[in-house]
Amino acid sequence: MSDERMNARERWGLLLIDELTDRPPVYPLITSHAATVHGCNLIDYCRDGRVLAEAQIEAQRIYGQDGLTVFTDVGLIAEAFGSRYLLRAEDVPILLEPLIQNPEQVDDLAIPEPQSAGRLPVYIEAVDRLFTAAGDRQPVFAFIPAPFTTAAGLRGTETFLTDTILMPETAHKILDLTLNAALKLCDECILAGGLPVLVDPLASGSVISRHTFKEFALPYIKGLIDYLHRYDLDIMLHICGETKNILDLIPATDADLFSLDKLDLAAACKEIGSRVRLVGNIPPNSLLAFSGHPTFGPVEEALTIGMQNPKGFVLSTGCEVPIRADKEKLLTMINTAKRARYVEW
Template sequence: MTPKEVILTAFEGGTPERVPVTLFGGGMWSVHNWGSTFEDLSQDAEKMTRMLVDSCEKLQCDIVYVGSGYNNFVASALGGRIKFREMGAPDLEDPLIGAEEDLENLNIADIDEDETINTVKKALKKTKEKIGDRYVVTMTAWGPFTIAARLFGEEDMMRATYKNPALIEKILNFSTELLIHLFEPLVDDGTLEVISLADPTASGDLLSKKQFERFALPYLKIFIDWAKSKHIHTLLHICGNTTDRIDLFPHTGASCISLDHKTDIAKAKEVLHGKMCFAGNVNPVDVLLRGSVDLVETTCKQIVETAGTDGWFALMPGCDIPPTVPYENIVKFIQVAKEWRL
């Protein structure tokens, strides 16, 4: 089986010949270790493509994530300001929405003219042409709740879920429409088979289960239902400890839920196996960044033994990895899965 066949089999509820394995995103690590910067690549689709293909050939994960680290440009394209950093992903400097009239002044079609977003789209198509027969080549973006939080400001967003929920719901509807507008051309022309969403502000450490069910879940479902109507898989990552809401994840409709290292992987196996593919959840800092190769191997084997010996599972870090994770630790992480026959 090709890496693509392995991961798609897991997404579809089958048992592939080995444990599927992938980073989540990996943009910060790949850009840094390729010897470039996000700013340098942001207007050069050819260079971005070379970085993605070279990183894929070096790591040989089952999924290649185009646009990882560029997620904030969907908000900046509507009028925000981006701050590039020497190392790490670019930040959105300020929110765009302070009141409902600000939302009404935003134009979703503005993202079509953004140079960086168009660079990412070109790199996606070029990367798919080069390696899409063997690897899943996806494009990643923030989920609806996180886009809304970028537009409104994270702290204001959290307060407004209590004080002005009607406004938050309007911003969430806008964010969901924005996401569909971003991905629709790439779905309709056959470029994408899998969409990757990260919704970190919908974290189990920030939202209660009740808030998640009201403000995050419905909009994830709207988007993922749209993707499913186009026969597209969705890989979804939620940060933080989500053990208390694992039962809600099948209701998103996602093909696979990527779990943070804080989440109980045994509980996830108990609740999710047979209902949806789940992935995780190697600690990206304490194990992959700071740990020895032996610790990486032991941890990965423990997680696979607990959760991944009979399908419906992929080995992944519990979140995106820092840019300075040692290469030998990633090699061992991937090796454990690729040598584990099912």
């Protein structure tokens, strides 16, 4: 597909000012899978900004997707606060020990400094390297764990969900902290050349109720987006899993793009497509070698529906591309999508 005249930055740029492009951007969420194609282990990928950047460049060279992604795990900010995570060579980091064991600790917590705390400097270095290497041709998306998800990493998911019911004030206090931490990280990512993307997997309908989303997730997502909108940045919100029960609330977050997962794309287009650009939503497990899922058909179907979306569409995966996704399947998905045309350019 190297004969395409338009590059990814140009394509995204036009999409974000409501202009027609040659085709929708094709942007599967290639995150830790980049480590696989680069041949590095995930501990290095998470701990070394140079490795992360090189892996993304390599993945982009192989797949030619529209955009580079800096993301390791949702615990990034929680770890910078002080939660303990286990880094693993073959899989993404997991939470070992949340920082806030006692609600009284909350008052003493300091917002982590992006230049020094935890792996935040790694993140910023990766954004900077990617932007320096390819920022004129590729947008660099810096995935930022949203306040609700980080709060769960600070407190432990179950405990935090219990807090929302039994100690809502404490939950809000934690969320204020995580919001401010996310703002600070966003600032540094912007200065390094990255466009923040908010990821809030714990705010999924698969995990929390509509009420909890409305009360504890949405205001903080909106707070973050309002802050970024003041800088005139177009913000993508990604929520994994089921989001049917909160779909009508998505425009209230003011997100410019909504990356959806297990949701009927046509229904999403109908309900919010005139207000929000949609990003999605090929099932990631269809990219596994022995999944038995077809690749070609769902892509065609998603394009047929998505390209009708009034505010625009980005062909993507519903969630992260699996670490050990089948290269050929991913390539098939991408190349199929790249054949789509709004107009001949």
